[in-house]
Amino acid sequence: MNSISVRALLVRGMLAGLVAGVLALLVAHFLGESRVDAAIALEESHSHHHDGGEELVSRTMQSTAGLATGVLVFGVAIGGIAALVFCCALGRIGRFGPRATAALIAGAALLTVYVVPFLKYPANPPAVGNPDTIGRRTALFFLMVALSVLLAVAAVILGRRLAPRLGNWNATIAASAGYFLVIGLAYAFLPSFNEVGKDFPATLLWEFRLSTLAVQATLWVTFGLVFGHLTERLLVPGADAVTAGNSGAGRAATAAG
Amino acid sequence: MAQTAAPATTAVPAITPISLKAIAPWAVFFGILMLVLLYFVGAEQGATAVISGEGVHEWVHDGRHLLGFPCH
Numbered sequence: 001m002n003s004i005s006v007r008a009l010l011v012r013g014m015l016a017g018l019v020a021g022v023l024a025l026l027v028a029h030f031l032g033e034s035r036v037d038a039a040i041a042l043e044e045s046h047s048h049h050h051d052g053g054e055e056l057v058s059r060t061m062q063s064t065a066g067l068a069t070g071v072l073v074f075g076v077a078i079g080g081i082a083a084l085v086f087c088c089a090l091g092r093i094g095r096f097g098p099r100a101t102a103a104l105i106a107g108a109a110l111l112t113v114y115v116v117p118f119l120k121y122p123a124n125p126p127a128v129g130n131p132d133t134i135g136r137r138t139a140l141f142f143l144m145v146a147l148s149v150l151l152a153v154a155a156v157i158l159g160r161r162l163a164p165r166l167g168n169w170n171a172t173i174a175a176s177a178g179y180f181l182v183i184g185l186a187y188a189f190l191p192s193f194n195e196v197g198k199d200f201p202a203t204l205l206w207e208f209r210l211s212t213l214a215v216q217a218t219l220w221v222t223f224g225l226v227f228g229h230l231t232e233r234l235l236v237p238g239a240d241a242v243t244a245g246n247s248g249a250g251r252a253a254t255a256a257g
Numbered sequence: 258m259a260q261t262a263a264p265a266t267t268a269v270p271a272i273t274p275i276s277l278k279a280i281a282p283w284a285v286f287f288g289i290l291m292l293v294l295l296y297f298v299g300a301e302q303g304a305t306a307v308i309s310g311e312g313v314h315e316w317v318h319d320g321r322h323l324l325g326f327p328c329h
Contacts, residue, residue: 235272
């Protein structure tokens with residue numbers, strides 16, 4: 001019975017991730033693409049050697065179908081992973097219902113998967129970044145994401161251990177402080193990169209980075225709300241009683257078992 | 258069972274956690290599948306490559322930049 005609900009939650013997570021991906025795609029297209037185009041225009045005006053060869057994928061395809069592929073696949077994948085995290089967290093992180101658990105996971109994921117790594121290794125537009133260091137930059141970026149996620153999981157476990165002694169509020173503060181202390185050490189000791197060209201406009205860089213933040217915020221907030229709504233309907237008896245009357249009772253019995 | 262003893266309380270009833278044993282097979286299979294998807298969106302043909310050429314990189318180029326991955 002449990003494995004049926006894991007499957008049901010996984011399907012809902014991927015669906016919610018797809019919906020979140022669609023909204024994030026709109027933000028990426030309307031906020032982000034003009035900045036990507038501006039950066040590519042700068043890149044081309046500065047490079048003296050022209051390849052002359054044909055583009056493998058045209059700019060039009062990259063900014064529409066290509067962008068959609070990337071963002072939607074990303075949405076479905078993070079939705080699936082977040083649903084698995086939700087399965088583990090539900091009923092284990094305190095007295096939160098499904099909707100609140102989904103919202104907490106989405107908020108924590110935005111912070112730990114994107115914002116914390118972004119503050120150390122921010123997103124770069126085309127024309128920024130030395131191709132020779134891509135290996136090191138990629139490795140350190142994923143290291144930072146992994147470190148942040150593992151530390152967050154450790155902080156949640158630590159918080160739950162401390163809760164009986166300190167109370168929920170103080171245990172949460174202590175565990176969060178531990179998380180940010182170790183993240184601060186990682187910020188201090190991991191190498192940084194400054195590969196922004198001297199003549200690259202600061203405003204364009206700032207606007208590009210803000211739009212990547214808007215994409216991720218849209219993605220995670222939408223995911224949290226949609227997935228929360230779906231799980232509440234699946235798992236809580238009578239959550240949709242107002243609209244569905246007594247029909248929720250049968251589903252509630254199966255979900256509770 | 259414990260909850261039914263005090264039906265009048267306004268507190269949210271605790272939810273029974275899903276056993277980790279039930280989650281494990283799903284987590285292993287779908288967790289890896291999702292990570293592979295993320296790899297192809299975020300890193301393939303950048304620092305490392307499973308498929309030769311530039312097709313994947315060029316196709317998801319804009320998504321990679323706007324999702325915050327190091328692209329090139």
